[in-house]
Amino acid sequence: MPTIPIDQIRDTSQAPDISCEPQSIEPRLDTETAGRLAAALKALSHPVRLQMMDILSRGERQVCVCDIEQYFELTQPTISHHLKVLRESGLIEAEQKGLWVYYYVRPTILAEIKELLSGFGG
Amino acid sequence: MPTIPIDQIRDTSQAPDISCEPQSIEPRLDTETAGRLAAALKALSHPVRLQMMDILSRGERQVCVCDIEQYFELTQPTISHHLKVLRESGLIEAEQKGLWVYYYVRPTILAEIKELLSGFGG
DNA sequence: CAACTATATAGATAAATATCAATATAGCGC
């Protein structure tokens, strides 16, 4: 009695012997960097957060949350959530002055992403 | 009888009359562009897909799926899924030759993203 | 301290995503 089902045995009698001429490619993006930059890109990958980055980068100084809110038809907790995502990714930073919190862009990771994309041919 | 519950009526008798000196900021990123570029960024925002972009951009020619697979410990359908996400976002394109499918980078949207990030101060 | 403000957090829920196993599609060689 066969212990291996007949349909799991490969019949290679007619297997073609051609291949796709493999290239040997040396990746330059290691797993750690890929994970780190993918996390920053994920923070950027939402229309509201992109527009927040735009607003922050266009302000002449740090921008108050109460100003940011004006541009979106979203509840205050949702605004707060998006700002937190951006801040935790390192793309922006916050400074509290009394009751108000002011946000501003941190350019470091943005520059890293731009360099990565340049390497992709963009 | 009051129709509005008492705890919803604001007592403004002690409201401070200061504000945070609002800036008027002119956003330059419209909603349509934000949505389009956010979608492309989302496609990029996964470590595996970033590494795929790296591999495709480092190949001397278009890269066969069977070559791409070698770099990841993922099943073939998962590889196929990630390539599809990248292709549907416009970041890469595919060409079939016989049994094999070859992928390559499309630089247009990458360049658009880079320009956006430059505007953010990256 | 009491009333108020600006912002953040918690909790709930609906929608999107990553992955796998199983299956389908379609090209090639005999």
Added chain:
DNA sequence: GCGCTATATTGATATTTATCTATATAGTTG
């Protein structure tokens, strides 16, 4: 057409995410 190959699609499931309502935190004013 048959048997094989490379790639794509389907379907299931676990995880993550975006949004809201409700509540908490903490600074300010009087």
